[in-house]
Amino acid sequence: xxxxxxxxxxxxxxxxxxxxxxxxxxxxxxxxxxxxxxxxxxxxxxxxxxxxxxxxxxxxxxxxxxxxxxxxxxxxxxxxxxxxxxxxxxxxxxxxxxxxxxxxxxxxxxxxxxxxxxxxxxxxxxxxxxxxxxxxxxxxxxxxxxxxxxxxxxxxxxxxxxxxxxxxxxxxxxxxxxxxxxxxxxxxxxxxxxxxxxxxxxxxxxxxxxxxxxxxxxxxxxxxxxxxxxxxxxx
Amino acid sequence: xxxxxxxxxxxxxxxxxxxxxxxxxxxxxxxxxxxxxxxxxxxxxxxxxxxxxxxxxxxxxxxxxxxxxxxxxxxxxxxxxxxxxxxxxxxxxxxxxxxxxxxxxxxxxxxxxxxxxxxxxxxxxxxxxxxxxxxxxxxxxx
Numbered sequence: 001x002x003x004x005x006x007x008x009x010x011x012x013x014x015x016x017x018x019x020x021x022x023x024x025x026x027x028x029x030x031x032x033x034x035x036x037x038x039x040x041x042x043x044x045x046x047x048x049x050x051x052x053x054x055x056x057x058x059x060x061x062x063x064x065x066x067x068x069x070x071x072x073x074x075x076x077x078x079x080x081x082x083x084x085x086x087x088x089x090x091x092x093x094x095x096x097x098x099x100x101x102x103x104x105x106x107x108x109x110x111x112x113x114x115x116x117x118x119x120x121x122x123x124x125x126x127x128x129x130x131x132x133x134x135x136x137x138x139x140x141x142x143x144x145x146x147x148x149x150x151x152x153x154x155x156x157x158x159x160x161x162x163x164x165x166x167x168x169x170x171x172x173x174x175x176x177x178x179x180x181x182x183x184x185x186x187x188x189x190x191x192x193x194x195x196x197x198x199x200x201x202x203x204x205x206x207x208x209x210x211x212x213x214x215x216x217x218x219x220x221x222x223x224x225x226x227x228x229x230x231x232x233x234x235x
Numbered sequence: 236x237x238x239x240x241x242x243x244x245x246x247x248x249x250x251x252x253x254x255x256x257x258x259x260x261x262x263x264x265x266x267x268x269x270x271x272x273x274x275x276x277x278x279x280x281x282x283x284x285x286x287x288x289x290x291x292x293x294x295x296x297x298x299x300x301x302x303x304x305x306x307x308x309x310x311x312x313x314x315x316x317x318x319x320x321x322x323x324x325x326x327x328x329x330x331x332x333x334x335x336x337x338x339x340x341x342x343x344x345x346x347x348x349x350x351x352x353x354x355x356x357x358x359x360x361x362x363x364x365x366x367x368x369x370x371x372x373x374x375x376x377x
Contacts, residue, residue, distance in 0.1 A: 014334045014369050016292075017292075017293075017339075020292045020293055020294065020339075021292070021293065021294060021295060021296070021297055022290075022292050022297060025297075193294050196293075196294050197294075200336050200372065201372055204336070204369070204370075204371055204372045
């Protein structure tokens with residue numbers, strides 16, 4: 001996770017937008033529950049059983065973020081991990097090989113389970129069960145798999161995420177957060193894009209030098225697992 | 236020379252020194268960078284990677300291009316034996332830094348330390364290539 005600077009200014013003198021994808025993509029922010037409290041992925045990891053388990057929730061409710069955190073936790077615990085996004089290049093082959101070659105205890109994330117053909121879904125679940133591996137699938141609706149977590153959002157979640165992002169220099173207020181959340185029906189991803197636009201509009205209507213003088217300090221990240229999500233299950 | 240420093244929440248602190256005080260370069264200029272790391276305490280550094288790269292930043296998909304990359308694993312060139320290091324590279328003709336509304340193009344020097352415990356620490360320091368002014372959002376007359 002990136003260290004926060006307040007306020008962050010780019011080298012060209014323009015304040016950096018804290019709502020850009022660079023800061024908000026899965027893996028950059030922790031998963032939060034509906035009250036805005038961080039979810040402990042270790043507790044979810046302990047609940048995994050061989051076969052398939054689902055992370056349910058509508059668009060922009062933190063499913064991919066939670067899946068990312070869970071796989072990071074699993075990798076940190078020494079378990080083989082892999083992640084396949086349905087629809088990405090070569091996803092069928094990667095999904096089949098990740099699960100077909102999975103070792104016991106492996107955790108394989110499938111992002112976008114509802115787009116999977118039913119026959120392939122059944123094969124994957126059966127194979128994972130046989131190999132004592134776990135598929136963790138993100139899905140928008142109910143499946144036959146047991147539910148690991150139902151993701152929910154609230155204005156408190158969005159406010160907590162904004163507080164974790166690099167400083168916005170007072171350009172975004174509580175009313176903006178509430179409005180963006182309501183406007184996008186609880187879709188936090190879209191609400192963050194909305195805040196991105198608001199920040200840009202306000203940012204560029206201010207005299208930059210007067211608002212935030214000086215050059216940008218460097219960004220420094222916290223330490224993180226070195227080999228994140230690169231260990232595919234071996235034969 | 237200008238100093239760009241930042242206190243991180245974790246122990247290491249990387250100080251990067253650009254050869255131009257304003258960190259503004261033209262295409263094909265030579266970029267010379269000195270860096271120093273403090274606060275490593277007893278943690279052994281296994282390797283250091285220094286990179287000069289550009290990346291896009293905005294609302295959508297991201298892209299990046301690496302212009303210069305070097306990995307140092309020789310103990311004599313790693314902290315604490317070598318607390319400061321430098322490198323030089325000639326910048327390419329493009330892409331130029333751009334501060335757009337939907338997308339931005341940024342250049343940075345990235346110094347990454349790999350520690351013995353399998354952890355790493357990344358420090359990024361931005362600079363500007365070219366002279367494209369930031370985009371402005373047209374404001375409707377009142």
